[in-house]
Amino acid sequence: MPKFTIHIEDTGEQYSCTDTRSVLEGMEALGKKGIPVGCRQGGCGVCKVQILEGEYSKRVMSRAHISAEEEACGCVLSCRIKPSSDLRLKVLGAMKKNVCRPKADTLSPTPHESIR
Numbered sequence: 304m305p306k307f308t309i310h311i312e313d314t315g316e317q318y319s320c321t322d323t324r325s326v327l328e329g330m331e332a333l334g335k336k337g338i339p340v341g342c343r344q345g346g347c348g349v350c351k352v353q354i355l356e357g358e359y360s361k362r363v364m365s366r367a368h369i370s371a372e373e374e375a376c377g378c379v380l381s382c383r384i385k386p387s388s389d390l391r392l393k394v395l396g397a398m399k400k401n402v403c404r405p406k407a408d409t410l411s412p413t414p415h416e417s418i419r
């Protein structure tokens with residue numbers, strides 16, 4: 304089964320993904336924390352990305368999340384596409400802040416409320 308390299312433009316990270324897995328499933332295999340994974344069926348829109356380079360096969364995506372114009376520009380739901388070549392992508396929408404979030408140990412501690 305062919306294996307392709309998915310390059311995330313925003314973070315410079317890359318990972319391998321076979322043509323039998325969705326790009327989102329491959330991304331989950333990265334082991335990163337905080338990547339929002341929703342319905343995995345094209346219905347919630349949290350996994351929206353823009354493919355900058357490469358070929359992929361796609362399944363039906365809701366127009367509520369991907370307009371015809373966006374689709375023409377390479378915007379897709381990563382749970383609905385499978386790579387058929389190496390891909391270079393940019394994370395969009397709700398997913399971006401999680402993918403680009405600094406590592407947990409660089410975040411400020413959360414203030415605690417006192418209990419009376």
Ligand code: FES
Nearest residue numbers: 342343345348382
């Ligand atoms: S995870 Fe819901 S649209 Fe992709």
